[in-house]
Amino acid sequence: MPDTADKILDAALMHVPFDGWSETSFRAAVSDAGVDPVVARGLFPRGAVDLAVAYHKRGDAEMLQRIEAADLDEMRFRDRVAFAVRARIEAAEDREAVRRGTTLFALPIYAPDGARLIWGTADAIWTALGDTSRDFNWYTKRATLSGVYSSTVLYWLGDDSLDNEATWAFLDRRIEDVMRFEKAKAQVRGNRLLSGLMAGPAKILERVQAPARDGSDLPGGHPFPR
Template sequence: MTLSYETVKTQLLDAALAHVPFDGWSEATFQAAVRDTDVAPAVARSVCPRGAVDLAIAFHHRGDLAMLDRIKAQDMAEMKFREKVTAAVRFRIEVVTDKEAVRRGSTLFALPMHAADGAKLIWGTADHIWDALGDTSDDVNWYTKRATLSGVYSATILYWLGDDSPDNRATWDFLDRRIEDVMQVEKLKARVRKSPTLSRLMTCPNWVMSRIKAPAKMPKMALPGSWTAPRE
């Protein structure tokens, strides 16, 4: 029987989600997922070298893909840009099917040895949102947009995890406030650019920042690959 890399990981992730509320994204959860799916341990470890950590990352990526599907299906033509960003962050939270898995993931990626993975995932979500909304910046703004949205998204997720209001109303109000804070910063930056005095003071910093370019985009490639279970 031949199984693709992604099929094996999907099976393991689906099985792991039943154990995460009890054991978190741990080795115990990973081993339970291997037993539940009858995936050969060697194959499972090849697909997920770090065990449950790789499954937690896959769970986050699954949420990003679901969010992108929501964005593509939504008619945003009449929305203001801030409304589009707000909607995208809300979509990302609404597509979560297992709040406890997110809670356990937040705990996992708060650990020093996994903090870099957590930061990369949050940055990736922000990058997906900006790309989906048509961002074409190729200078320092590419970084500042994603850094700012990463902060908004991570703060909103933490608030949402403790929110027990009807329909998460308190979370959406919190998100609106965070977006408004960002807009106030953008308005301040615009006033600085329009001020003759302040704009001259920023000449040197602006020149330095103008040298910063967005990273080159790597082409998406669908590489073939599959696992063939050994014959007994």
């Protein structure tokens, strides 16, 4: 049985294509779900904005279920990353709800929410794939994947190819770009002259640590899945 928050979110998805993630959609969803407005506002203090956040997090949860159910052992690591990003996009299902969310989180007042959600998705993917880095690489991995994920979503929103084949080809190209970048980093580390030039900055970066996974609402602050 869906809980109250899920009932409101499900009801909202019937209105978002027409009215966006707006107060109009929020009030209509609360009415359709038969929930006391006071209770609904307690669950979603900012109304439709918090509904949009909940919708994104629902997609993350669905993605993690798909990753857990898949057999990734025989895949190359880059293919695991591609699978995870694809699973996240396919978990969204409602393209118009995503489109409206993209518009909402592009607004300056809500841009920090949008950035936090994308970072959280990237963190969830890396954590699910077994990343244990706690140094500066923790940040670079998530920043890079955030760019790959967000650009692929934007491409997907305009993709009319059969079974989204153009989107998955676009995703493969973006991951290939990342792999070339990682290869270049490895070459720098292996070059005695260049690694010597980078020794100073590297010492500073060694002090950078990933945030504690204490369950806080900071990006990357969520505990590892049990």
